[in-house]
Amino acid sequence: MLRKLMKHEFRATGRIMLPLFLILLVTSVGANFSTRGLLETDNKFLDVLGVLLVMAFAIAIVGVCVMSMVVMVQRFYKNLLQDEGYVMMTLPVSVHQHIWSKLIVSAVWFALTLVVVCLACFIMAFDVGFVHQIAAGFRELFQEICRNLSAYYAINGTAVIVEFLVMCFVGCCAMCLQFYAALAIGHSRPNHKMAWSVLSFFAIQFIMQFLGGMGIVLLDESWFHHLLLGWTDNISGMASVHLGMVAMILGEVVVGAIFYVLTTWFLKKRLNLE
Known part of the structure; x- marks a missing residue:
């Protein structure tokens, strides 16, 4: 029954969180265009547009982080403490299962929010030459780690x-x-x-x-x-x-x-x- 409750929670919260993630990724693309060209032109309209796109990206990050918490708390409030509570409390489900379904779903959305925010920041900062430099740096770092890595540090790092x-x-x-x-x-x-x-x-x-x-x-x-x-x-x-x-x-x-x-x-x- 816990799995069914979690499935219901994912559907209910996904209707809000997934569009927010999409908006964040779209604004990150716009912010990337701004930092790559719009802010460097002499055209006032394009300059203002670039600033607005960067601001929209920053607002989207804050909005997604705040809404991830608001949505999770709102689901608990509406699902158990308002009119839906009359139905939910009559189901053959314990209070513990109700709470755990919401906790697990909330933790998953928090983790996805972190991943999407990191991905959006990467998209905003994406530049072919810049990415090649980062990849080369990580390659050298990984090779150095492999040369000096021992079982002790591998186990402790994990x-x-x-x-x-x-x-x-x-x-x-x-x-x-x-x-x-x-x-x-x-x-x-x-x-x-x-x-x-x-x-x-x-x-x-x-x-x-x-x-x-x-x-x-x-x-x-x-x-x-x-x-x-x-x-x-x-x-x-x-x-x-x-x-x-x-x-x-x-x-x-x-x-x-x-x-x-x-x-x-x-x-x-x-x-x-x-």
Whole structure:
């Protein structure tokens, strides 16, 4: 059933995200033409047109990044907390499956947004001579890496990449769950649900900042701080990188788990669709 929910989510969100991606890629082509010729002419009309195309490209990047988050939060709001919620909550699907379908789809769209933005920037900067220089530089770099690469660095490099991807996925889920928890809390109220949701979101942010600050103060000069200082002379730089990545992943998992519990509890016990 989770697969069916994800399929439905991809269809619903794809109607918005795919056209936005196409617009971004089209504006990147226009920005490329601008930087390759329109901005270097003496014609005022072409000069203004070139500036407008570059501005449109910058606005498109910001718009796609913002809309990727807005669409994901809006889907949770409309699908579970508005009129659709009456139907969705009657399906033979658990609340956990509803949430996970939205989290996984959101993480996929965030990753695609990053890929499309990078592709658009590459298209905007595309120049045959420039690309040949970059390719030659990467070829030399790759050959140098292959000459000096050992099993130690190969394994650790792969592990760092995997850890980074896991951290990005968990971070995206934790970020979405903050919005989900705030909306679920706000829609447990009988009136002014959106106002309560906004208030809940800012309250959550305040509590997180407060607890984070208190945690830093309490850890300073604590036994754990001294333990970490003692480790610095006994572990390698690569081990420190792995330790830091794992610590950040665990921190995001804890934060995400807290918001996940809040979201599921309010959706199960306190949801008010009236």
